[in-house]
Amino acid sequence: MSKRIDAIDFNVYYSKFLAVEGVNISIEPKSVTAFIGPSGCGKTTFLRTLNRMHEVIPGARVEGKLLLDGDDIYAPGVDPVSVRSTIGMVFQRPNPFPTMSIRDNVLAGIRLNGKRISKGDADTIVEKSLRGANLWNEVKDRLEKPGSGLSGGQQQRLCIARSIAVEPDVILMDEPCSALDPISTLAIEDLINEMKDQYTVVIVTHNMQQAARVSDKTAFFNIAGTGKPGKLIEYAETSTIFSTPREKATEDYVSGRFG
Numbered sequence: 001m002s003k004r005i006d007a008i009d010f011n012v013y014y015s016k017f018l019a020v021e022g023v024n025i026s027i028e029p030k031s032v033t034a035f036i037g038p039s040g041c042g043k044t045t046f047l048r049t050l051n052r053m054h055e056v057i058p059g060a061r062v063e064g065k066l067l068l069d070g071d072d073i074y075a076p077g078v079d080p081v082s083v084r085s086t087i088g089m090v091f092q093r094p095n096p097f098p099t100m101s102i103r104d105n106v107l108a109g110i111r112l113n114g115k116r117i118s119k120g121d122a123d124t125i126v127e128k129s130l131r132g133a134n135l136w137n138e139v140k141d142r143l144e145k146p147g148s149g150l151s152g153g154q155q156q157r158l159c160i161a162r163s164i165a166v167e168p169d170v171i172l173m174d175e176p177c178s179a180l181d182p183i184s185t186l187a188i189e190d191l192i193n194e195m196k197d198q199y200t201v202v203i204v205t206h207n208m209q210q211a212a213r214v215s216d217k218t219a220f221f222n223i224a225g226t227g228k229p230g231k232l233i234e235y236a237e238t239s240t241i242f243s244t245p246r247e248k249a250t251e252d253y254v255s256g257r258f259g
């Protein structure tokens with residue numbers, strides 16, 4: 001089930017360094033939201049706070065509220081591991097477990113959560129997840145072969161299959177196409193378009209055309225200078241951000257004048 005995310009007066013620190021300051025944003029369910037902005041403005045940092053991945057870094061912490069359908073994921077007593085199975089993540093470089101079979105890669109998240117499942121249920125999940133990641137037809141005859149034998153684009157779709165196998169509500173993607181060729185990139189973009197029927201999708205991208213192609217809403221982050229915190233400058237419908245943004249900095253960035 002797709003869920004809504006609300007960040008309220010949200011600050012993100014690496015020890016004493018305030019990396020992202022004062023974010024207020026509401027991310028809609030069943031939609032794709034893109035985070036754009038120049039290098040170092042905190043896109044990845046903020047993305048990683050959305051499923052509590054940020055806090056695995058020693059000294060890293062947050063302030064403010066982060067609500068998933070109204071429930072604060074940072075409230076005392078909330079288990080970060082369960083947050084991460086509800087809010088999945090796909091990384092820049094495809095990272096399937098190299099020696100594991102394609103089938104076991106899809107099931108890895110479920111097994112990590114300690115769930116016991118029958119062979120029949122596992123078969124169903126593997127097929128459904130691989131179909132959901134548009135990979136089934138390409139791998140159905142070699143499910144027992146290692147995941148590392150796939151092309152880069154196929155490996156990334158395998159990682160997407162692995163993240164949807166645990167039936168998350170939200171999928172976070174950190175530049176999921178940056179290591180891929182243009183054809184594989186288009187395959188992933190098509191997939192992102194389909195995924196929003198079921199999930200809340202948030203994607204960090206450096207590629208402006210990609211943001212324009214795949215996202216419903218776009219958040220532009222910026223940074224005033226080295227050592228300064230990144231801030232959310234403007235958040236609106238993607239078509240507005242790319243045609244008639246409210247802020248000059250947004251216009252300069254999307255028209256390629258800086259960044």
Ligand SMILES: Nc1ncnc2c1ncn2[C@@H]1O[C@H](COP(=O)(O)OP(=O)(O)OP(=O)(O)O)[C@@H](O)[C@H]1O
Pocket residue numbers: 014017019037038039040041042043044045046057227230
């Ligand atoms: N592990 C870390 N420890 C300390 N500071 C960090 C760490 N990771 C990132 N930072 C700092 O936090 C700020 C935001 O970095 P972040 O990687 O989130 O930006 P970004 O917008 O995603 O950049 P890019 O587009 O280059 O990936 C930067 O000043 C960066 O140096």
